[in-house]
Amino acid sequence: MSPYPDGATPAPGGTHFALYSESATAVTVCLFGDGDGETGAGLGTERRVPLRERIGHVWHGFVPGVGPGQRYGFRVDGPWDPLRGHRFNPNKLLVDPYARALSGKVSYRGGAIFDRKADGSRDEADSAPFVPKSIVCGAPFDWGDDSPPHTPWRDTVIYEAHVKGLTYLHPEIDPALRGTYLGIASEPMIAHLRALGVTAIELMPVHETCDEPSVAKRGQHNYWGYSTLGYFAPDQRFAARKGEQVQEFQAMVKALHSAGIEVILDVVYNHSCEGDETGPSLFLRGIDNRVYYKLRDHGARTVDFTGCGNSLKVEHPQVLKLICDSLRYWVTEMHVDGFRFDLATTLGREGVDFSSQAAFFRVLHQDPVLSRVKLVSEPWDLGPDGMQLGHFPPKWREWNARFRDGMRRFWNGHDKSLSDLGYRLTGSSDLFHTPGRTPTASINFITAHDGFTLRDLVSYREKHNEANGEEGRDGSNDNASIHFGVEGETDDAMVLAARARQIRNFLAMLFLTPGVPMITSGDEILRTQKGNNNPYVLDDETSWLDWTLDPEAKALRDYVGALARLRKRFPALRRETFFDGNDITWLDVDGHPMQLEDWGAPEVMALSAVMAPAAEDPTTSLCFLLNGDKTEVAFRLPRPRLPHKSGPGAAPLGPIAAGGEAVWRVAVDTRRRDACMDTQANFQAGATYTVPPRCFALLVATNPLGPESGMR
Numbered sequence: 001m002s003p004y005p006d007g008a009t010p011a012p013g014g015t016h017f018a019l020y021s022e023s024a025t026a027v028t029v030c031l032f033g034d035g036d037g038e039t040g041a042g043l044g045t046e047r048r049v050p051l052r053e054r055i056g057h058v059w060h061g062f063v064p065g066v067g068p069g070q071r072y073g074f075r076v077d078g079p080w081d082p083l084r085g086h087r088f089n090p091n092k093l094l095v096d097p098y099a100r101a102l103s104g105k106v107s108y109r110g111g112a113i114f115d116r117k118a119d120g121s122r123d124e125a126d127s128a129p130f131v132p133k134s135i136v137c138g139a140p141f142d143w144g145d146d147s148p149p150h151t152p153w154r155d156t157v158i159y160e161a162h163v164k165g166l167t168y169l170h171p172e173i174d175p176a177l178r179g180t181y182l183g184i185a186s187e188p189m190i191a192h193l194r195a196l197g198v199t200a201i202e203l204m205p206v207h208e209t210c211d212e213p214s215v216a217k218r219g220q221h222n223y224w225g226y227s228t229l230g231y232f233a234p235d236q237r238f239a240a241r242k243g244e245q246v247q248e249f250q251a252m253v254k255a256l257h258s259a260g261i262e263v264i265l266d267v268v269y270n271h272s273c274e275g276d277e278t279g280p281s282l283f284l285r286g287i288d289n290r291v292y293y294k295l296r297d298h299g300a301r302t303v304d305f306t307g308c309g310n311s312l313k314v315e316h317p318q319v320l321k322l323i324c325d326s327l328r329y330w331v332t333e334m335h336v337d338g339f340r341f342d343l344a345t346t347l348g349r350e351g352v353d354f355s356s357q358a359a360f361f362r363v364l365h366q367d368p369v370l371s372r373v374k375l376v377s378e379p380w381d382l383g384p385d386g387m388q389l390g391h392f393p394p395k396w397r398e399w400n401a402r403f404r405d406g407m408r409r410f411w412n413g414h415d416k417s418l419s420d421l422g423y424r425l426t427g428s429s430d431l432f433h434t435p436g437r438t439p440t441a442s443i444n445f446i447t448a449h450d451g452f453t454l455r456d457l458v459s460y461r462e463k464h465n466e467a468n469g470e471e472g473r474d475g476s477n478d479n480a481s482i483h484f485g486v487e488g489e490t491d492d493a494m495v496l497a498a499r500a501r502q503i504r505n506f507l508a509m510l511f512l513t514p515g516v517p518m519i520t521s522g523d524e525i526l527r528t529q530k531g532n533n534n535p536y537v538l539d540d541e542t543s544w545l546d547w548t549l550d551p552e553a554k555a556l557r558d559y560v561g562a563l564a565r566l567r568k569r570f571p572a573l574r575r576e577t578f579f580d581g582n583d584i585t586w587l588d589v590d591g592h593p594m595q596l597e598d599w600g601a602p603e604v605m606a607l608s609a610v611m612a613p614a615a616e617d618p619t620t621s622l623c624f625l626l627n628g629d630k631t632e633v634a635f636r637l638p639r640p641r642l643p644h645k646s647g648p649g650a651a652p653l654g655p656i657a658a659g660g661e662a663v664w665r666v667a668v669d670t671r672r673r674d675a676c677m678d679t680q681a682n683f684q685a686g687a688t689y690t691v692p693p694r695c696f697a698l699l700v701a702t703n704p705l706g707p708e709s710g711m712r
Contacts, residue, residue, distance in 0.1 A: 003058035006325065007098025007232075010067050010138040017051060018060035018338075020318050021072055021094070021288040023086060026077040027059035029049045030093060031070060032133055036437025036469050046128060048075070057318075068138035071103055072096070073131065076287055080122050085299025087281060087292040089115040089209030092127045095229060095283040099134035099245050099323060100329075102233045106210045106273075106282060108217075115281035116543065131282060132208070132229070135243075141250045141669040148337050151199045153440040153516060154574040157564055158264065160449060161521035162224070163206060168544045180240040181248045185255035193261055193617055196524060196557070197564020200262035200374070202340055205451055206249070208233040210273035210282060212308075218469045220537040224449065226342060227273040229282060231326040234334075236639040253335045262337035264374055269323045270346035275309035276302045281310070285310075292319055305346045305383030314360050315350040323347075323360070327522060328369050333418040340399075345381040345388045350507070351611040354388050361393050371395065376443055390428075397516060400428055403444045407509050408457070408480035409508070410628050411502060411694060416602040420585065421482060423608065426626070427514035429578045438576045439514035446506045447520045454506060454523035454532045457481045457486060459501040464531030467538060475534030488531060498554065504559060504670040505696050511563035512624075512698055514575040521545060525553040553636065555673045562675035570700070571614035572622050582610040583641075591636040591686075604689070607630040619703040623664060627691040637664055639685040640701035664689075670700040 001015075009016045017029045031047040044171045053149030060425050064071075074096060078088030092115050095102065106113060112125040131236040141403075167173055167183035173425045177183040184201070193201065211222045225235065239245035272292075274285045277300065284292035294303035294311045302310040313319050330336045341347060348358040364370045379389045379398045391400055404426040409415035425429045427439025447454050452463075461483045465475045510517045521527075522545045529535055535542045549557070565575045586594040587608045598604050605628040613620050627633045663682040668675045671692050677700070683689055691697055691699040 001053055001060065001062060003053070003055040003099075005058045006058070006169050006322075007096055007100075008070075008072065008134065008136045010136055011062070013062040013603055015064050016060065017072075018058050018314070018580050019076070019287065020066050020222075020291075021076055022291055023288055023319075023568070024059065024076045024078040024088060024131050026090070028075045028077075028090070029061070029063065030073045030075055030128070031063070031066065032072065032128075034071075041050045048421065055281050066136065068136050070136040071133035072135055072136065073128070074287070077551060078288075082120060082277070082383055083298065083300045085295045087115055087285050089281060089286060091115075091120055091122075091124050091279045092129045092286050094266045094281070094286045095132060096134040097230070097283050097287070098232055098325070099230055099242075101135040102132040102208050102230050102236065103135055103243065103422050103480075104132040105236075105616050105641065106229070108211075108213065113280040113282060115286060117623045127281075128419060137246060139247070141247055143209040143250070143254060143335065145256050145333060146257050148257060148335065149199070150337075151261050151262055153438075153622060154576050155199060156262075156374075156440075156516050157197050157199045157511075157567070158518040159193060159196065159200070159441070159521060160202045160204070160266075160445075160518055162449065162543065163235075164223075164539070166521050166545055169541075169544070170547045172547075173261050177240050180238050181234075181245070181252040182240050185252040190255065190259045194259060195561050196259060196519070196559055197568065198519075200264050200337065201256065202266060202376075202518070204266050204269055205342075206235050206238065206265060207231055207267065208235050210280075212273070212275060213279065215537055220469060220539075221539060221629075222583070223539040223543060224265060224536040226268050226536070228268045228271075229273045231269070231380040232329050243344040250334060254493050254560060257335070262374070263335075264338040264340055264376065265336050266340045266342060267327075268342045269312060269314070269326075270343040271304075271306040271308040276304060279309055282649050291316055302548055305349060306343050307382045311349075311383075314347050316360070319430070320359055320363060320709060324363055324367065324370065326363075328367070331369050331373055336373075338376065340376040340378065342378055344377035344379055344392070345386055346383065348388070348392075349381075349383065353392070354383075356393050360515050361396075365393065365395060376516075388401035389638065390431035390434075394441075394487075396499075397441055397443050398432075398446055399448070399518075400431070400515065401443040402431060402448055403428060403442060403515065404448075407446055407506060410507055410605075411509075411630070412458075412480055412482040414480045414629075416605070416682070418599050420605060422599065425513050426579045426584065427575060436458040439578060440516050440576060441517035443518050444510055444513065444515040445518040445520070446510055447523060448518070449520060450534065450629075451476060452479055452481060452531075452672065453520065453529050454503055455499075455526045455528045456531055456533070458502045458508075459483055459486075459528070460531040461487060462531070463533045464488075464508070465534055467532065467542065468534060469537065474634045479533060489528075496552075500556075500673075501670050501692075502694060503556065504673075505694065507556075507560060507563060508668055508670055508675075508696050508698070511560075511567045512573050514573070517567070519560065524557050525549055526556055532560070559673060559675050564667070566698070567674060570620060570622060571616040572611050572620070575614070579587060579611075585610045585638070589633050589635050591638050591703050605635045606635075608635055608638065610638050621662075621701045623699040623701070625689065625697040625699065627693065627695050629691050632690055632692050634688045634690045637683055637685055637689055637699070638705075640664065642703040662701045663701040664701050666697060667700045668696070672695045
């Protein structure tokens, strides 16, 4: 009988079970009836079937009479030698790492899920009542004519969201669907995403998770879900109907695809929920600790590059197979369009050192399925040389923390020079201008789930994380934030106006610069977490979006949608090549070319940039005016970079001849609440345009001999 595939596979007359373990001496599949062995419900009845076949370290066997819906787990026996990394304990029921669905949650009650006692001896308590049961799955889903949108990277706009937090308080969604996969698939939510110009929703972890011991001890839960227990199983928390999480997830993807929206999953393959060597034994540790985890001290302790207690041994063939099988499953069976890899530097470590040629990257590069989907890295971890921004392979896109930090520091006044700003405005060529990469290698973001919301970024100087239960030790202390004179909420009209303008500045930078913009859910409607920059354990109003929108929130939502339309309208804002010296001109406020010393001068906090037309729109030139100073600046407007005419025989790109008719029109001015082309006010080259303190403007000029691009 074949040892493949891994996990539980239903077939006519029964189910085939297979589990990989190199050092096990026995593997048993344990079958539970409905309600038997449910988490915390006592032992119940359990039928044990030994898997007697073993081929290539895969223990397998066919169990007659078992079909879809069957609840099961594994018990694995083998050497008990924790000091050398062997943690086999048949008293512990283990989740199948290939399970397509789970039933129940982990319970720490009584401590039975830990495999050893305080003295290091093997714990004999049966953990079955306290461990989720794996479920045999086999029901097909009717995908109909589902077709992934395949949105090009240059046209992609990402919206990062938590499944529950996004929809739980939405008044227009059926109450039974709020906080679920089907809530995201609802018409009100899809309409909101489309109005924002979103082309891809990036979901925070939807794999089954487990609360860490420290979190459970405080009576809290890991709301974010970066603590994986099942790499194939959709999280039960987000199902509207018990046991329907697989089908409901698929229905969500299908609905989003119908609306032209891709689905990207935030996935956690760098570590698991089992923590360090003192953590629980729930699946990989008990299956074969030495295979699945990086170990040190002869195997007695886990290696932790992640800050979560352990690091998966991705360089091991079976671990690499598990990860790739999981990824392919989510693409082929669940139809997702891409992945954002949490702490992705760990995935590229073979032993200790990171390499862009690590086995993980090579395997994905050649895989006929995975090489065609969107791959995004969080390019850092907590190990040596953990920041690897700009060092991932060409097919990858990377969360650009330098963009986040540079924009925050410039606009919030933490950086008294322009030295970094030019790179961030032009696609971060200092990081990504390498063979095979383009400006779309940069995922640009100002905020993410981890940190302040956009509203809080301009309302708080200090984090306020007391509710997390860690005495304020958690969360970053370096936020480059500002509060405009008042910490937190205020009714001061001048402070509120300054904050609103600053939010518009950040959003303009996000949508109007080269790279792939990512907006965090709720930023478009002024969501606040009351200064908490790490609410990973708060499943409450702190984390849920409040959809009772006041006029300012509605105006900002419309502003974001207008920015997205401008980005779509002007190809120069969605560049796929880096700027060279001929297609962008940097100018000071008087219209003179920027000098090298200007970029580092602390007194220079304003500049303009004129971009030549894109090949797809050869008659339109764009101009940025940025004033990061505390006083207003009068910019002398440059001449547009336009040809005299388009088509054959057009003049080379360059300043328009004196007396030309091209004029600047204002598309964005962040002193205003909207982002609409002003067709009434025209500004000739050489005229003065005054930009208030901490304000940005985008001006557009169209060759009068060409089509009236963008003026409608």
